[in-house]
Amino acid sequence: xxxxxxxxxxxxxTGVRIVEIAGLGAGPFCGMMLADMGADVxxxxxxxxxxxxxxxxxxxxxxxxxxxxxxxxxxLFELIRRADGLVEAFRPGVAERLGFGPEACHAxxxxxxxxxxxxxxxxxxxxxxxGHDIDYIALSGVLSMIGPEGGxxxxxxxxxxxFGGGGLLLAFGMVCALLETRTSGVGQVVDGAMVDGSAxxxxxxxxxxxxxxxxxxxxxNVLDGGAPYYDTYETSDGKWVAVGAVESQFWGSLVELxxxxxxxxxxxxxxxxxxxLRTRIATAIVTRTREEWGELxxxxxxxLAPILTPREVHNHPHHRARESFIMVGDTLxxxxxxxxxxxxxxxxxxxxxxxxxxxxxxxxxxxxxxxxAAYEEVGxxxxxx
Numbered sequence: 001x002x003x004x005x006x007x008x009x010x011x012x013x014t015g016v017r018i019v020e021i022a023g024l025g026a027g028p029f030c031g032m033m034l035a036d037m038g039a040d041v042x043x044x045x046x047x048x049x050x051x052x053x054x055x056x057x058x059x060x061x062x063x064x065x066x067x068x069x070x071x072x073x074x075x076l077f078e079l080i081r082r083a084d085g086l087v088e089a090f091r092p093g094v095a096e097r098l099g100f101g102p103e104a105c106h107a108x109x110x111x112x113x114x115x116x117x118x119x120x121x122x123x124x125x126x127x128x129x130x131g132h133d134i135d136y137i138a139l140s141g142v143l144s145m146i147g148p149e150g151g152x153x154x155x156x157x158x159x160x161x162x163f164g165g166g167g168l169l170l171a172f173g174m175v176c177a178l179l180e181t182r183t184s185g186v187g188q189v190v191d192g193a194m195v196d197g198s199a200x201x202x203x204x205x206x207x208x209x210x211x212x213x214x215x216x217x218x219x220x221n222v223l224d225g226g227a228p229y230y231d232t233y234e235t236s237d238g239k240w241v242a243v244g245a246v247e248s249q250f251w252g253s254l255v256e257l258x259x260x261x262x263x264x265x266x267x268x269x270x271x272x273x274x275x276x277l278r279t280r281i282a283t284a285i286v287t288r289t290r291e292e293w294g295e296l297x298x299x300x301x302x303x304l305a306p307i308l309t310p311r312e313v314h315n316h317p318h319h320r321a322r323e324s325f326i327m328v329g330d331t332l333x334x335x336x337x338x339x340x341x342x343x344x345x346x347x348x349x350x351x352x353x354x355x356x357x358x359x360x361x362x363x364x365x366x367x368x369x370x371x372x373a374a375y376e377e378v379g380x381x382x383x384x385x
Contacts, residue, residue: 011038047382
């Protein structure tokens with residue numbers, strides 16, 4: 001099903017309609033990814049939620065519904081009957097208790113793709129337990145791999161579980177299911193569990209471990225900071241650069257850039273020599289500032305890059321050239337990605353105020369003014385219009 005009434009959106013998902021039940025973490029990130037690509041994503045907010053619903057709200061329109069009221073649920077089903085997909089991030093069973101679980105939704109719209117973002121998945125001994133990103137990536141095996149040698153595991157923000165293994169994987173699953181529906185004419189449930197997705201992101205490392213090419217000892221492997229040629233180093237101004245010269249030709253370029261005599265260095269494949277190599281690299285890098293190393297490395301194959309903070313990154317020449325960071329309203333944000341040669345998404349719009357788009361959404365999705373007024377009269381919108 002592709003809809004053509006609303007033409008202001010751009011991107012490869014233009015014409016796709018998604019209902020997003022407002023939530024936190026993986027759910028809104030999935031909604032943002034779909035909206036960035038041009039889908040008409042309508043966020044269903046609680047009438048009591050203040051402001052604009054917080055972060056990750058760009059490119060959506062908002063309608064506030066009281067889903068505990070019969071009238072609010074009835075209006076939700078008006079949207080569901082016209083939608084291609086729905087995204088929710090409740091604990092298993094909550095949507096069913098509120099009256100709009102997959103069975104109820106598919107009774108109204110058999111083509112609907114019903115996306116569910118949870119930490120532990122829809123079944124399993126832990127599926128009803130509370131948790132956060134750090135818990136999901138702990139059980140997936142990923143957290144055990146991250147951290148310094150001899151030290152504790154280090155949480156990689158909440159990128160791996162919530163966003164990578166959760167929201168991004170669910171968005172991929174939604175698009176896959178939407179494509180399949182065009183052939184079958186039947187929707188389905190997409191179970192996006194962060195514990196599954198975070199493990200999937202680490203597939204290469206599970207395979208390396210199975211082949212005894214990866215140690216369970218953190219900080220001792222090639223890609224976890226154990227190797228001196230894949231690590232971070234402090235510069236003379238107290239800032240940092242990243243070195244990733246894994247391959248021999250890139251290692252040669254790095255050694256040349258650092259002004260080190262290659263004939264004086266041991267074989268970088270010799271793990272016993274790693275402490276010496278790390279010392280030589282650190283001694284060289286600490287002689288210049290981060291900006292100086294960034295300028296020297298530009299245009300080379302030394303695989304050295306400055307480590308930038310969120311407040312600095314948009315000023316880098318490469319990001320400026322690609323417009324990798326853009327203003328969305330009054331907030332600097334990463335631009336939609338990936339890039340498309342023919343169906344480029346439009347510039348994102350700021351997160352909407354809660355409930356601000358109710359009448360426009362309902363009109364675009366085919367409800368008459370009389371129908372909208374009737375729902376308003378019986379309190380479907382709660383305190384928001």
